[in-house]
Each structure stands twice: as C-alpha cells, then as structure tokens.
Amino acid sequence: MTRTDEELMRDIAEGSRAALTELYRRYERPVYGFALRMVRDSQAAEEIVQDVFTRIWKARDSFNPSSASLRTWMLTIAKRIAIDYIRSRQRRGTLALDSEEKTYDVPDRAALPDEMASHADTSRQIRQALDSLPSDQRIPIERMYYEGLTQQEIAEILSVPIGTVKSRIRLGMEKLRRQLTSVEMEETL
Amino acid sequence: MDTQELCSMREAYVLDGLTDEERRHFEEHLKTCKECQQEVTALQEVADWMLYDFDEVEIPDGMESRVLASVFGDELFEEGSVAIRSGGAKTGSAMDSRPAVDSGSAMDSGHIVRIPQASRPSRRTSVLRWLTPIAASVLILAGGSAYLYRQSLGLSPLRESVGTVQAQLPMTAVTKGSAAVLTVADRLSQQSLLIRFSGLPETKGSQIYQVWAIRPGQAPKSLGVFYPGRHGQALFASVLPKGYPTVAVTLEPHAIDKQPEGKKMFVANLT
Numbered sequence: 001m002t003r004t005d006e007e008l009m010r011d012i013a014e015g016s017r018a019a020l021t022e023l024y025r026r027y028e029r030p031v032y033g034f035a036l037r038m039v040r041d042s043q044a045a046e047e048i049v050q051d052v053f054t055r056i057w058k059a060r061d062s063f064n065p066s067s068a069s070l071r072t073w074m075l076t077i078a079k080r081i082a083i084d085y086i087r088s089r090q091r092r093g094t095l096a097l098d099s100e101e102k103t104y105d106v107p108d109r110a111a112l113p114d115e116m117a118s119h120a121d122t123s124r125q126i127r128q129a130l131d132s133l134p135s136d137q138r139i140p141i142e143r144m145y146y147e148g149l150t151q152q153e154i155a156e157i158l159s160v161p162i163g164t165v166k167s168r169i170r171l172g173m174e175k176l177r178r179q180l181t182s183v184e185m186e187e188t189l
Numbered sequence: 190m191d192t193q194e195l196c197s198m199r200e201a202y203v204l205d206g207l208t209d210e211e212r213r214h215f216e217e218h219l220k221t222c223k224e225c226q227q228e229v230t231a232l233q234e235v236a237d238w239m240l241y242d243f244d245e246v247e248i249p250d251g252m253e254s255r256v257l258a259s260v261f262g263d264e265l266f267e268e269g270s271v272a273i274r275s276g277g278a279k280t281g282s283a284m285d286s287r288p289a290v291d292s293g294s295a296m297d298s299g300h301i302v303r304i305p306q307a308s309r310p311s312r313r314t315s316v317l318r319w320l321t322p323i324a325a326s327v328l329i330l331a332g333g334s335a336y337l338y339r340q341s342l343g344l345s346p347l348r349e350s351v352g353t354v355q356a357q358l359p360m361t362a363v364t365k366g367s368a369a370v371l372t373v374a375d376r377l378s379q380q381s382l383l384i385r386f387s388g389l390p391e392t393k394g395s396q397i398y399q400v401w402a403i404r405p406g407q408a409p410k411s412l413g414v415f416y417p418g419r420h421g422q423a424l425f426a427s428v429l430p431k432g433y434p435t436v437a438v439t440l441e442p443h444a445i446d447k448q449p450e451g452k453k454m455f456v457a458n459l460t
Contacts, residue, residue: 017261020257020260021257024253024256024257028248028252028253028256029245029246029248030243030245032248032252033243033244033245033246034243037242037243037244042249046249046252046255046256049252049256050255050256050259050260053256053257053260054259054260057260057261072237072240075240075241076237076240079205079240080205119245120245122241123241123242123243123244123245126238126241126242130239130242141204144201144204144206145204145205145206145236145239148205148206149206150201150208150211151201151206151207152208154206166197166198166201169201169204169206170197170200173200173204173232176235176238176239177231177234177235180234180235180238
C-alpha cells in the first residue's frame with residue numbers, strides 16, 4: 001500500500017532510510033526538473049537535489065512543512081538553494097546579467113512517461129500565464145523569482161528607477177493572481 | 190522607511206527580491222500591518238504556483254544512487270564525528286551507508302569509493318559521492334589523465350575526469366600478497382588521491398581499512414575508510430590535502446577512529 005507523504009515524513013523523523021528513499025523516488029523528478037529550470041546545468045541541478053534531501057534528512061526531527069504541501073515545501077527549499085548557487089555564479093561572473101531571455105534544454109514531450117502529463121498541464125498553464133504578461137512586467141518578475149535578483153539590481157540592469165520596477169512587478173503579480181484565481185475556479189467547476 | 194515604502198515591498202518580499210536588510214524591515218512591518226498580511230498571503234499563492242513552471246525532464250543515469258549515498262554517507266563521513274558501531278542491534282559496517290536502493294547483492298562485493306571533489310568545482314569540501322561495487326568502478330589512466338568509470342544499477346557507465354596524473358607509485362606493503370598503487374592527479378586547484386588495492390586480507394568483525402594523510406609533527410588526517418571486495422580488491426579515491434607528504438593505510442579495529450590504532454598495511458612517501 002502506498003504510504004502518504006505524512007506517513008513517510010513520520011517514518012523519516014524516526015530515522016527510516018527506506019522512507020527517505022521512497023520519498024526521494026516520489027519527488028526526485030520534480031525537484032530535479034525545477035532545479036534544472038533554475039540553474040540550467042545538470043550537474044548543479046543534481047547537487048541541488050542532493051542538498052534538498054540532505055537537509056530533509058538532517059532536519060528530520062524538526063520537520064514542519066506547515067500548511068504547504070510537501071511538494072511545494074521541497075520545491076521552495078530547492079529554490080532557495082538554487083538562488084544561492086545562481087548568486088555565487090553571478091559573483092564569479094559566469095552568468096550574464098544583461099541577458100534578457102534564457103534558454104535551457106526542453107525535453108522531448110513524446111518521450112516523457114504518462115505520469116508527467118498532469119504536471120505538464122500545470123506547467124503549461126503557468127507558462128501561458130507568465131507569457132501573457134507584457135515583457136516589461138514578466139521579465140522583472142522572472143528575474144527576481146527565478147534568478148534571485150533584488151529590485152535594486154533589476155532597476156540597474158533595466159536602467160529604470162526602482163519605483164518603476166516595483167510598479168511593473170505589482171501590476172504583473174496582480175494579473176497572475178487573477179489568472180490563478182480563474183484557473184482554480186475552472187478546476188472546481 | 191515610511192509605511193508606504195514598506196507596503197510597496199510586498200511583491201518583492203514573496204518573490205525573494207529584497208535585500209536582507211529590506212527583508213528584516215518588512216518582516217517587522219508585517220507583524221502589525223493587517224493589509225500587508227492579507228496581501229502577502231494572497232501573493233504567496235502566486236509565488237508558490239510559479240514553483241511549478243518547469244518541465245519534468247529525464248533524470249541523469251545513476252543520480253538516485255549518488256544522491257542517496259551522499260545523503261546517508263555524509264553522516265558516516267563527517268570526519269571523526271561518527272563512530273560506526275559493530276555487532277549488536279546496529280550492524281556496524283560502513284556498508285550501512287549504502288543507500289537502500291543498493292542493498293542486496295551489492296553488499297557482497299561492495300566497497301566504498303570516495304570520489305574526489307577535484308573532478309569538478311563544488312561548494313562541498315568533502316563529499317561521499319557514490320558507493321559502487323568494485324567490479325563496477327574502474328580507474329583508467331590514459332594520455333596522462335585519470336578517469337573513473339563507474340557503473341551503477343545496470344545503467345551505462347559514466348566517465349568522470351579526475352584530472353591530470355602527476356605521480357603514480359606503488360605503496361610499500363607490510364603484508365605479503367597484497368599490493369596498492371597510488372595515483373595523484375591534479376584538477377583545478379585540488380589534488381586527487383586514488384589508490385587501487387589487490388590481495389587485501391578480509392576484514393573481520395568491526396575491522397575496516399582506513400586511509401590517512403600524514404604530516405610530521407601533526408596528528409594524521411583521516412581521508413576515509415573502505416572495505417575490500419570479495420577478492421581483496423578496492424579502489425579508493427579522495428581529495429588529497431595539501432602539505433601531507435605521506436599516505437598510509439591501516440587496518441583499524443573500529444571504523445572512523447580519530448587516530449590510527451590498527452596495524453599499518455601500506456605506506457607511501459609522496460615527496
């Protein structure tokens with residue numbers, strides 16, 4: 001019988017390596033996929049996955065994902081680690097700060113197994129929502145969220161006042177919020 | 190900062206776009222501003238939603254084995270901090286560090302390989318990268334470079350560059366019939382140490398082989414431990430710390446001893 005996330009976390013808290021292994025197998029793909037989306041480097045993405053599960057294992061006694069789902073909680077950890085990595089890479093000057101658009105390897109959808117389909121739908125909805133924003137709103141949101149840039153850094157890169165950055169981000173987030181609300185309403189109908 | 194300015198930080202707060210100082214100010218403000226509390230809660234949903242903007246890609250071959258080995262192995266290899274107990278309820282061998290996925294047949298011929306961080310730049314200073322059976326890890330020296338080929342879980346072998354070979358020498362063996370060849374490789378700013386063993390006596394009970402870096406006038410520095418495979422073979426790899434002219438291998442009565450207590454098995458002078 002498949003154990004729930006809560007049951008797995010309870011076993012992990014008691015030191016069960018088998019439970020952590022099961023948790024890993026359940027979430028390695030999304031955590032790796034997200035990490036790769038952030039850092040666009042497969043070795044770095046693997047290290048981020050390793051860090052995520054190491055932190056879970058080391059902090060197993062104090063695990064408390066509060067109200068967030070376990071998946072969201074793990075992705076949030078992955079994001080923080082990835083941001084640290086990106087910032088250190090920026091400090092080393094290996095990431096161009098002025099690149100407006102980025103590309104990374106996109107898998108062949110036809111080769112993906114069926115279980116990825118539902119995630120692919122979610123991902124597509126989010127991507128569509130982000131792409132629907134005017135670029136002057138989307139770019140600062142993405143660079144802040146996925147690259148860890150501060151509002152001041154974005155203002156400098158885009159050569160606009162910080163107040164402009166704030167207002168563009170505020171407008172963009174408001175639109176995303178409305179779209180998220182409409183997606184949730186569609187799903188409940 | 191005035192209240193209006195603090196309230197204007199809501200979006201950047203949920204998007205992690207504040208400096209540490211700004212974040213501290215905003216979080217203080219958040220404790221008392223009801224409007225910001227409501228807005229941040231709503232905006233956080235959007236931020237969480239954005240976590241799912243990624244494609245689920247195929248994961249690299251052998252990643253599970255490497256990640257779990259590191260997760261569980263770090264506990265055992267935090268130098269000098271963990272003693273692997275023997276006997277009793279907790280069966281005491283470093284093989285306990287093998288990830289669950291590797292349990293089973295790999296136990297029979299397994300040994301521990303510490304893969305040097307010299308293979309690529311890393312934030313870690315010492316990491317147990319993966320555990321594989323001896324038959325599946327091969328050190329290849331070609332064109333003045335060293336490569337580790339590894340095969341895990343029946344997947345295609347992966348090649349990891351260890352660096353340019355700087356020196357290769359036989360270690361002086363104390364026990365007849367056993368042999369060890371030590372290779373030092375350079376990559377980036379680190380030196381890697383790789384030792385290939387053959388004819389090692391089997392370990393008994395809680396015994397374990399341990400590799401040490403030795404500098405005159407200082408306590409030996411543990412580089413890691415390993416078990417030989419079924420035929421007394423092993424491949425050991427580690428970062429070689431700077432300024433240690435001698436490498437020795439001992440057969441320790443207990444794993445992860447802070448200081449060598451067991452019989453010296455091999456020694457090599459690197460200078």
